[in-house]
Amino acid sequence: MRSRNNGILPPGVKVVPFLDRSDLVKYTVETVEHNLTEGVILVSVILFLFLGNVRGAIIVALTIPFALLFAAICLDLNHIPANLLSLGALDFGMVVDGSVIMIENIVRHLAHPDDTRTPGQKIRQASHEVQRPVFFARGIIIASYLPIFTLQAVEGRLFKPMAWTVCFALIGALVFAIIVAPVMASMLFSKGAKEWENPLLHWLTRRYRVAVRAAIEHRNTTLAISTVLFAIAIYLTVGGPIGSEFLPHLDEGSIWVRGTLPPSEGPTASIDFTNKARQVMASFPEVTQVVSQTGRPDDGTDTAGFFNTEYFVDLKQKENWRPAFHRNKEELIAAINNELSKFPGVIWNYSQPISDNMEEAVSGVKGELAVKLFGDNLRTLEHKAEEIQAQMSGVKGIQDLGIFRIVGQPNLNLEVDRDAAARWGINVADIQDAVQTAVGANALTQVQQGEARFDVTLRYQKQYRDTREAIENVRLLAPSGERISLAQLTKISTDDGAEAINREGGQRYIAIKYSVRGRDLGSTVEEAIAKVNRNVQLPAGYHLEWAGEYESQKRANKRMAIVIPITVLVIFLILYTMFRSAKWAMLILISVVMASIGGPLALFLTHTNFSVSSAVGFLALFGVSVETGVIMIEFINQLRARRKGMESSTHEHIIEAAVEGAVLRLRPVMMTMLVATLGLLPAALSHAIGSDSQRPFAIVIVGGLLANLVIGVFLLPTLYVWVAREDDVLPPSEANEDF
Numbered sequence: 001m002r003s004r005n006n007g008i009l010p011p012g013v014k015v016v017p018f019l020d021r022s023d024l025v026k027y028t029v030e031t032v033e034h035n036l037t038e039g040v041i042l043v044s045v046i047l048f049l050f051l052g053n054v055r056g057a058i059i060v061a062l063t064i065p066f067a068l069l070f071a072a073i074c075l076d077l078n079h080i081p082a083n084l085l086s087l088g089a090l091d092f093g094m095v096v097d098g099s100v101i102m103i104e105n106i107v108r109h110l111a112h113p114d115d116t117r118t119p120g121q122k123i124r125q126a127s128h129e130v131q132r133p134v135f136f137a138r139g140i141i142i143a144s145y146l147p148i149f150t151l152q153a154v155e156g157r158l159f160k161p162m163a164w165t166v167c168f169a170l171i172g173a174l175v176f177a178i179i180v181a182p183v184m185a186s187m188l189f190s191k192g193a194k195e196w197e198n199p200l201l202h203w204l205t206r207r208y209r210v211a212v213r214a215a216i217e218h219r220n221t222t223l224a225i226s227t228v229l230f231a232i233a234i235y236l237t238v239g240g241p242i243g244s245e246f247l248p249h250l251d252e253g254s255i256w257v258r259g260t261l262p263p264s265e266g267p268t269a270s271i272d273f274t275n276k277a278r279q280v281m282a283s284f285p286e287v288t289q290v291v292s293q294t295g296r297p298d299d300g301t302d303t304a305g306f307f308n309t310e311y312f313v314d315l316k317q318k319e320n321w322r323p324a325f326h327r328n329k330e331e332l333i334a335a336i337n338n339e340l341s342k343f344p345g346v347i348w349n350y351s352q353p354i355s356d357n358m359e360e361a362v363s364g365v366k367g368e369l370a371v372k373l374f375g376d377n378l379r380t381l382e383h384k385a386e387e388i389q390a391q392m393s394g395v396k397g398i399q400d401l402g403i404f405r406i407v408g409q410p411n412l413n414l415e416v417d418r419d420a421a422a423r424w425g426i427n428v429a430d431i432q433d434a435v436q437t438a439v440g441a442n443a444l445t446q447v448q449q450g451e452a453r454f455d456v457t458l459r460y461q462k463q464y465r466d467t468r469e470a471i472e473n474v475r476l477l478a479p480s481g482e483r484i485s486l487a488q489l490t491k492i493s494t495d496d497g498a499e500a501i502n503r504e505g506g507q508r509y510i511a512i513k514y515s516v517r518g519r520d521l522g523s524t525v526e527e528a529i530a531k532v533n534r535n536v537q538l539p540a541g542y543h544l545e546w547a548g549e550y551e552s553q554k555r556a557n558k559r560m561a562i563v564i565p566i567t568v569l570v571i572f573l574i575l576y577t578m579f580r581s582a583k584w585a586m587l588i589l590i591s592v593v594m595a596s597i598g599g600p601l602a603l604f605l606t607h608t609n610f611s612v613s614s615a616v617g618f619l620a621l622f623g624v625s626v627e628t629g630v631i632m633i634e635f636i637n638q639l640r641a642r643r644k645g646m647e648s649s650t651h652e653h654i655i656e657a658a659v660e661g662a663v664l665r666l667r668p669v670m671m672t673m674l675v676a677t678l679g680l681l682p683a684a685l686s687h688a689i690g691s692d693s694q695r696p697f698a699i700v701i702v703g704g705l706l707a708n709l710v711i712g713v714f715l716l717p718t719l720y721v722w723v724a725r726e727d728d729v730l731p732p733s734e735a736n737e738d739f
Contacts, residue, residue: 018291019312019353024252027689035682035691036092040064042678043092047100049198050671055188056103062184063099063176064092070172071165080164093679094141094624095169097672098134098177101631104668105130106185119189127182133634136578137627138174142167143570144623147563148616154358155247155556155612158693162616201667208713209663215714216655222718226711229597236600243520243609246553248692252352254314255333257281258366259340260347261307263405263499270294270306273343280339281313286321286332288314305499308366312353330517337399347402349513365404368515369525369549371532374507375542378498381510382407387536388512388544395528397519404502404511411497412468414490421489425479431489438474439465468492520609525550556612567619571626578630581729584637588629591719592622595711602703608696617700624676624701625708628669632716636661641730654724662717673709677702 009015043064047057075081109126110119117125148163215222236242259277261270274292282290291312296304313336318327325331333350340348351368365372371388375381385403392398414435416428436442441459448454464470472487486492502509516524525546532544545551568589575585599618603610640657683691684698 018289018314019254021354024354024689027253028250031686031688031691034688035686035694038682039092039679042681043096043675046671046674046678047096050104050201050667050674053107056107056185059181059184059188060096060099060103063096063173063181066176066180067095067169067172070175071168074168074171075161075165078164080161093672093675093677094166094620095173095679096675097624097627098138098173099181100671100675101130101134101137101668102127102177102181103185104671106182106189110189119191120186123182123186123189127178129638130631131178132578133630134177135174136574137630138170138177140571140574140626140630141620141623142170143567143574144619144626146567146570147560147619150559150563151556151612152559153555154552158247159612159616166620201670204670205663205666208666209659212662212714212717213655213659215718216658216721219718219722222714223722226594226715229711230594233597233600236604237610240523242600242603244522244553245520245609245611246549246556247612248609248696249352249355250692251329251689252354253317253689254312254353255329255336256351256353256356257311257313257336257340258349258351258356259309259311259343260349260366260402260404261309262345263305263307263409265305265307267295267306270309273346274309274311277309277340277343278311281311281336283339284332284336286316286325288316290314304366333517347400349400349402350515365511365513365547368400369513369521370547371512371514372504372509372545372547373512373538373542374504374509374545375539376508378407378501378508378510380539380542381508384536384538384542385510385512388532391531391535392512392514392528395524395531397516397524398514398528399517400513400515402513404513406500406502406510407496407498409497409499411495412471413493413495413497414471414486415493416490424482424484424489426476426484426489430476431486434474434476434486435471439471468494521549522553522609553612556615560615564619571623575626575630579633579637579729583723583728584633587716587719587723588626588633591629591712591716592625592708595625595708595715596704597711598707599700599704601707602699603696605703606699608699611696613693614696614700617697618704620697621701621704621708624672624705625712628672628708628712629716631668631672632662632665632713633720635665636717636720637728637730640724640728655721658717658721658724662713666713669713670709673705677705677709 044057044061047060048054106123106126109122145163145167148159151159259273261273265273271294274294278290278292281287289312293310295306295308315332318329321327321332325335337348337350340346349366349368355368356366371392373381373385373388375384382403382405389401389403393401416431418428421428421431433442437458438460441457443455444458445456446453447456459465460474464474472485472492474486475483476486476489478484502511529546538544572585572589575588576582579585599614599621602608603614608614636657639661640654680698680701683694684702686695
């Protein structure tokens with residue numbers, strides 16, 4: 001740009017960019033870097049506090065660069081681009097989970113003072129104990145991301161790179177946890193290791209031992225509380241308190257405004273109006289610049305006429321806005337709309353530069369959302385569109401409501417008066433030919449230039465055809481020799497005709513555009529659909545399509561409804577393969593589902609709508625929650641296998657194994673949950689530019705894991721004792737294992 005302005009263009013002429021997407025990318029990257037940095041710091045702090053060993057914490061922390069490098073190599077080899085969402089949604093806590101479990105078990109074994117084994121033997125034994133649950137847990141989390149690979153269209157383009165990034169990072173983390181971490185532990189812990197006794201963790205462990213035993217002994221109370229919480233989660237999910245939308249809108253830091261004038265508006269009036277509207281928008285202190293455009297480009301990529309005016313409104317950073325708007329973009333748009341609404345006869349629409357292009361590409365309509373009414377008769381389409389508009393105007397949350405008129409262009413209609421034509425002895429075809437020759441032009445011959453051929457046409461000069469009176473005075477020669485005017489041979493009238501005829505799939509349609517602000521998309525559109533279906537009767541052969549984001553949301557939900565049950569079945573098969581028992585597989589899945597209050601509650605408390613982003617968060621939450629169940633059940637089963645026959649009462653044996661296993665696994669479970677939670681906590685709390693797409697994903701995981709940590713550590717041992725029997729399938733006992 002600088003070279004063009006300084007060298008190519010003539011003096012006094014320069015190119016000034018008004019829409020630079022690199023600014024948006026810059027702000028978004030800064031937000032992602034800020035969130036990732038804070039996440040890494042929080043994860044590292046948790047590792048140091050819970051492991052109580054600096055060397056162990058360093059080994060676990062090294063998982064992050066190893067996994068990121070592994071993922072970057074795999075993405076490059078497969079030519080998959082990593083977008084900002086895939087980087088921002090990468091949970092470092094989830095990445096280090098496997099290494100946390102591995103190193104925690106190694107440090108715990110090395111810290112036993114009475115154990116006579118060498119450090120190498122202890123490390124091998126500790127690695128052997130947890131390598132199977134670590135491997136299968138990683139596989140389960142990867143399986144939980146499978147539905148993302150089936151997403152289509154816009155949502156597929158956004159989230160598939162994220163799924164690939166996470167899966168590659170998890171595979172790299174698995175390689176580090178099973179192979180690299182034990183090797184590094186053998187090098188750094190060659191003389192053994194000591195644990196720092198965390199007083200808070202020690203206090204929690206003692207209290208937890210008492211509490212989990214009480215939960216098992218009062219099984220009915222524990223299950224009743226869990227059932228009530230599960231019922232609340234179901235109500236929050238399907239009862240309506242949580243709204244729904246397709247995707248959270250990325251704040252681009254600007255507004256794209258469209259003003260639609262009457263179809264008959266000419267260039268002079270349109271340009272004059274555009275200048276006035278631009279001055280109104282620029283009068284807001286929050287606005288840095290306003291750039292307008294009128295009509296359509298010369299390249300034929302748009303069919304709009306001079307009635308279409310569009311404005312790019314660039315904004316200051318929200319920190320510099322007036323306090324009256326509370327840094328809320330919707331409030332600023334409402335204030336601008338209040339001023340622009342003073343122009344009569346104009347339909348306004350508000351979006352963002354990138355979003356506007358995407359929305360028009362998805363729906364084919366210049367608006368955020370649209371209803372398409374298909375039918376044959378243009379005037380019937382207009383009439384029914386007005387009825388639909390009247391019904392939708394009463395729905396709370398619907399804004400920028402308007403009809404893209406297809407009738408309204410003044411037409412001069414000439415209807416042949418056959419009686420008059422017969423009276424003068426003039427053929428109807430001659431009258432039509434006279435109109436065509438005078439106004440439309442007829443081809444007389446062709447001119448050839450190279451391989452191109454052009455018609456040479458003939459028609460009346462402009463002054464004889466540019467007004468109604470001139471056309472009425474066009475003369476035809478009658479057989480009697482008289483010159484008869486068109487006014488004597490036709491009935492001439494000026495009527496509103498078709499301004500534009502929109503077609504899709506070979507059918508005519510009219511579009512009603514609208515936006516949704518101040519309410520969630522799903523419930524707003526569903527209320528509008530119900531109201532229109534109840535109060536608007538469509539003629540035979542006419543039908544409606546609700547296009548735009550709502551259509552995309554329904555498509556994504558339909559796909560998820562098919563794929564998610566299949567994914568749950570795949571996870572069940574993985575669990576069955578690990579435990580060789582359907583009982584333990586079902587137990588883990590049931591405990592995870594019953595402890596699922598956290599995700600819906602977090603969305604409800606933060607007033608966040610359910611979207612594809614939050615759905616992806618629920619998938620990740622399900623995988624991590626199953627992982628913690630795998631760790632606890634596997635450990636309890638191993639403990640039962642070694643102590644089998646030592647207790648006189650089989651029931652007491654099961655209770656002791658469940659309590660002891662839960663207590664011993666409390667630290668790795670807490671570390672797993674907390675590092676996964678705190679790794680995404682900055683993203684869940686961020687409201688900077690670029691955080692909108694990843695925030696619902698992070699909120700679901702943070703809220704879900706915290707609730708699962710509180711509920712799951714009591715519910716799972718309780719359910720285990722309830723369903724466990726003496727003839728359960730347990731792992732083979734190894735005599736040299738020491739817990």
